[in-house]
Amino acid sequence: MAEPLPDLIQEIVSQESAEDPAMLETNLASQDDVAVATILESLPVEHRLRVWQEVPRERKLDVLVEMRSDPREILIDATEHDEWVALFSGIEAEDLLELMDSLPNRLVDLAYAELDAQQQGFFRDATQFDDDEVGHWLNHGFLVLPLNAKVRDGLRLIRRNVPSHCDTIFLVNRSGHFSAAVRLTRIFGSPEHVPLVELIEESMPVLKGNDESTNASLQVQRSGYASLPVVDENNKLLGRLDITSASELINEFYERQVMATAGMDEDEDLFSPVAKSAKNRAVWLGINLLTAFMASWFIGLFEATLQQVVALAVLMPIVASMGGIAGSQTLTLIVRGLALGQVNNANFKALMAKELKVGALNGVIWAIIIGLIAYFWFTDILLGVVICLAILFNIVAAALAGVFLPMILDKLKIDPALSGSVILTTVTDIVGFVAFLGLGTLFLL
Amino acid sequence: MAEPLPDLIQEIVSQESAEDPAMLETNLASQDDVAVATILESLPVEHRLRVWQEVPRERKLDVLVEMRSDPREILIDATEHDEWVALFSGIEAEDLLELMDSLPNRLVDLAYAELDAQQQGFFRDATQFDDDEVGHWLNHGFLVLPLNAKVRDGLRLIRRNVPSHCDTIFLVNRSGHFSAAVRLTRIFGSPEHVPLVELIEESMPVLKGNDESTNASLQVQRSGYASLPVVDENNKLLGRLDITSASELINEFYERQVMATAGMDEDEDLFSPVAKSAKNRAVWLGINLLTAFMASWFIGLFEATLQQVVALAVLMPIVASMGGIAGSQTLTLIVRGLALGQVNNANFKALMAKELKVGALNGVIWAIIIGLIAYFWFTDILLGVVICLAILFNIVAAALAGVFLPMILDKLKIDPALSGSVILTTVTDIVGFVAFLGLGTLFLL
Numbered sequence: 086m087a088e089p090l091p092d093l094i095q096e097i098v099s100q101e102s103a104e105d106p107a108m109l110e111t112n113l114a115s116q117d118d119v120a121v122a123t124i125l126e127s128l129p130v131e132h133r134l135r136v137w138q139e140v141p142r143e144r145k146l147d148v149l150v151e152m153r154s155d156p157r158e159i160l161i162d163a164t165e166h167d168e169w170v171a172l173f174s175g176i177e178a179e180d181l182l183e184l185m186d187s188l189p190n191r192l193v194d195l196a197y198a199e200l201d202a203q204q205q206g207f208f209r210d211a212t213q214f215d216d217d218e219v220g221h222w223l224n225h226g227f228l229v230l231p232l233n234a235k236v237r238d239g240l241r242l243i244r245r246n247v248p249s250h251c252d253t254i255f256l257v258n259r260s261g262h263f264s265a266a267v268r269l270t271r272i273f274g275s276p277e278h279v280p281l282v283e284l285i286e287e288s289m290p291v292l293k294g295n296d297e298s299t300n301a302s303l304q305v306q307r308s309g310y311a312s313l314p315v316v317d318e319n320n321k322l323l324g325r326l327d328i329t330s331a332s333e334l335i336n337e338f339y340e341r342q343v344m345a346t347a348g349m350d351e352d353e354d355l356f357s358p359v360a361k362s363a364k365n366r367a368v369w370l371g372i373n374l375l376t377a378f379m380a381s382w383f384i385g386l387f388e389a390t391l392q393q394v395v396a397l398a399v400l401m402p403i404v405a406s407m408g409g410i411a412g413s414q415t416l417t418l419i420v421r422g423l424a425l426g427q428v429n430n431a432n433f434k435a436l437m438a439k440e441l442k443v444g445a446l447n448g449v450i451w452a453i454i455i456g457l458i459a460y461f462w463f464t465d466i467l468l469g470v471v472i473c474l475a476i477l478f479n480i481v482a483a484a485l486a487g488v489f490l491p492m493i494l495d496k497l498k499i500d501p502a503l504s505g506s507v508i509l510t511t512v513t514d515i516v517g518f519v520a521f522l523g524l525g526t527l528f529l530l
Numbered sequence: 531m532a533e534p535l536p537d538l539i540q541e542i543v544s545q546e547s548a549e550d551p552a553m554l555e556t557n558l559a560s561q562d563d564v565a566v567a568t569i570l571e572s573l574p575v576e577h578r579l580r581v582w583q584e585v586p587r588e589r590k591l592d593v594l595v596e597m598r599s600d601p602r603e604i605l606i607d608a609t610e611h612d613e614w615v616a617l618f619s620g621i622e623a624e625d626l627l628e629l630m631d632s633l634p635n636r637l638v639d640l641a642y643a644e645l646d647a648q649q650q651g652f653f654r655d656a657t658q659f660d661d662d663e664v665g666h667w668l669n670h671g672f673l674v675l676p677l678n679a680k681v682r683d684g685l686r687l688i689r690r691n692v693p694s695h696c697d698t699i700f701l702v703n704r705s706g707h708f709s710a711a712v713r714l715t716r717i718f719g720s721p722e723h724v725p726l727v728e729l730i731e732e733s734m735p736v737l738k739g740n741d742e743s744t745n746a747s748l749q750v751q752r753s754g755y756a757s758l759p760v761v762d763e764n765n766k767l768l769g770r771l772d773i774t775s776a777s778e779l780i781n782e783f784y785e786r787q788v789m790a791t792a793g794m795d796e797d798e799d800l801f802s803p804v805a806k807s808a809k810n811r812a813v814w815l816g817i818n819l820l821t822a823f824m825a826s827w828f829i830g831l832f833e834a835t836l837q838q839v840v841a842l843a844v845l846m847p848i849v850a851s852m853g854g855i856a857g858s859q860t861l862t863l864i865v866r867g868l869a870l871g872q873v874n875n876a877n878f879k880a881l882m883a884k885e886l887k888v889g890a891l892n893g894v895i896w897a898i899i900i901g902l903i904a905y906f907w908f909t910d911i912l913l914g915v916v917i918c919l920a921i922l923f924n925i926v927a928a929a930l931a932g933v934f935l936p937m938i939l940d941k942l943k944i945d946p947a948l949s950g951s952v953i954l955t956t957v958t959d960i961v962g963f964v965a966f967l968g969l970g971t972l973f974l975l
Contacts, residue, residue, distance in 0.1 A: 095876035269692075328773050339781070342788050343862065348855075355877075360891070380847055391836070401847075421789065447808045451819065455819065
């Protein structure tokens with residue numbers, strides 16, 4: 086039984102294992118490649134490098150494949166050039182495709198030279214496709230027979246070797262064009278002389294090499310098959326997308342969304358070097374600073390008002406932040422809908438109408454509550470009216486922005502999960518400050 | 531070839547299909563259950579109800595199973611009591627487990643009565659486990675043989691029927707305790723008289739019924755098997771977790787994280803009724819209002835200062851927002867690490883040290899930039915110094931809060947993905963305002 090990861094990480098960091106390398110070796114041996122990758126990602130750099138030395142050479146490549154790019158690059162940089170020849174022996178196209186973005190060009194060339202002719206072909210084919218297309222992530226281990234094959238041919242093929250996550254045999258015509266697929270389980274139950282074409286799956290989806298990878302992965306996941314065939318524009322069979330690759334692509338898609346909300350990417354390393362980490366995050370801080378100065382500039386327009394009614398300065402963050410929260414709720418819902426293919430031009434108007442109504446309802450309720458609190462706090466009825474109107478206005482504007490913004494960004498091919506929230510907050514800040522201070526200037530001076 | 535979903539949704543909303551119900555029927559027939567569920571979720575309520583009428587009765591239950599709870603409940607409410615008897619005929623325990631939270635109790639009872647004795651047993655067993663435990667999500671369709679079975683027994687079993695996503699036969703002892711598993715593909719290649727125990731998988735992981743479901747699902751996903759066996763505390767075989775269920779559980783986990791950042795849950799309906807939607811979101815707005823008033827109260831302490839130095843009011847949102855962004859970056863990284871099991875007591879101190887260094891570095895850089903801008907804007911060197919110090923202080927405090935907060939929430943069993951960001955922003959707002967206005971009072975009056 087493998088030891089739980091947190092305990093193992095604890096032992097490594099607390100240096101117990103440094104005094105007992107044999108124990109570390111045993112512990113690593115009981116963990117699968119993903120677990121070892123997770124352990125390495127969880128360790129501060131000096132421990133990570135030490136443990137990396139203890140990973141048996143024959144596992145190192147498989148472990149690297151399972152890691153995120155940023156923590157992986159630290160290990161790649163720490164690996165001697167001479168060691169790579171040994172590490173790359175037996176490498177397959179799939180591994181190299183996964184690693185290539187983290188490897189310097191000379192190492193990609195070195196690894197490519199280690200591939201046999203067939204694997205080199207697979208590698209070249211895959212790099213014809215972008216990494217957000219299915220063609221980049223193909224599994225080339227599949228079972229294939231000519232269209233006129235019989236159950237007995239199928240049984241012979243199955244007895245030889247079945248790749249993992251493979252539950253169908255593909256039938257192709259003489260030019261290698263995909264025709265249909267037969268489930269292995271239908272073959273077992275049928276007499277030997279039956280032609281396979283009589284057993285084909287009628288409604289199995291077929292993917293295209295340039296299909297977008299997240300959507301294609303979701304199709305695999307829900308198809309009930311262990312993999313789906315992938316063809317080129319001429320229907321030539323390229324390979325298959327299996328459910329393991331599909332699940333990994335979906336995980337990455339979601340992780341990208343989660344990290345994007347803070348302006349980071351899914352490869353961010355827990356323990357990346359301080360300078361690199363600061364640099365990664367600086368862009369986002371810089372963009373935010375620009376928008377914050379824009380908001381300040383608008384506040385600055387009302388300096389005279391603020392000087393006379395200091396309560397406005399005290400309350401103005403409330404107006405901005407209520408708009409920000411309301412807007413981000415709408416935005417998050419629409420961004421998810423876009424990602425799932427549930428939001429488009431067809432239901433845009435209906436969504437707009439619904440979100441405006443929700444905004445108006447919540448706007449009225451919170452405007453009244455906040456207006457009353459402000460009135461009692463500063464015993465100024467006009468101030469209560471001003472903040473009440475400003476809140477209502479800002480929450481409704483936030484709903485509008487929350488629907489429009491992601492739709493526009495999506496049309497411009499900008500990821501709304503990444504840039505949506507920062508633009509939205511700029512809008513709700515500026516609208517909030519201008520509405521509140523503007524109304525304040527009108528009513529309170 | 532099925533029509534792309536956006537086109538279909540467009541046709542439905544534009545009423546084309548209302549005039550031509552036959553076309554709608556054909557279109558629905560060409561879509562799988564998940565696609566029909568997606569279409570229904572994408573439609574405003576009046577269209578959703580109309581299309582629901584056109585879904586053939588025998589598909590309705592399967593479509594409901596694929597939907598999220600909130601949009602599903604609208605359809606459940608719209609279904610006549612008499613129709614349920616027909617809908618529930620042939621229902622299985624798995625479907626009822628998926629639907630039970632959306633169904634009123636009397637319908638759960640009705641459906642339960644439709645289950646046969648075996649399925650009722652499965653249902654009762656599953657409800658012994660919470661819905662975040664593997665035992666709740668078991669697949670009971672598996673291949674099982676006694677420990678002393680031979681390859682020929684295996685072949686006979688396979689020929690009869692293999693459930694989908696099943697690539698192993700489980701071997702159990704006489705008391706039904708799980709012993710080992712054999713891959714189907716190893717059976718094909720072996721002579722008939724070989725005992726199956728000679729072909730067993732040495733390192734296949736075995737899950738426990740009360741294992742946490744997301745972790746267990748990740749184990750299935752990376753195991754290379756189509757499913758893993760699940761046993762109770764006495765090693766009795768309960769069922770298996772297959773890769774489809776595992777992938778769905780992982781998708782839900784991630785979707786929960788994405789929606790939690792805006793205080794919503796993953797079942798939120800694009801087109802929920804306005805009142806319900808406003809209510810769902812009101813809690814989050816209310817919590818935010820409390821924290822916003824706290825921040826305002828702290829600003830209020832410095833009314834006298836603000837009155838004299840109005841530039842402080844103009845610039846104070848910058849201090850708060852830079853801290854908020856820096857903190858949310860750290861928070862997002864730590865929350866992901868916690869979810870992936872990469873952050874724990876063992877590496878907490880090292881993480882703290884790294885994030886503090888990143889915070890200090892970014893803090894110094896941005897503090898100087900912002901200080902210079904403020905100085906040139908207001909031609910006041912002391913104001914520049916004050917904002918410079920406040921920014922530095924707030925970004926470092928944000929790093930501290932970004933590491934500590936999720937760790938504490940996690941220990942308290944509160945989901946840091948949900949409540950982390952709102953608490954963090956409260957901290958960075960208050961620290962930012964107090965530091966900036968406090969330093970302003972010291973230096974500028």
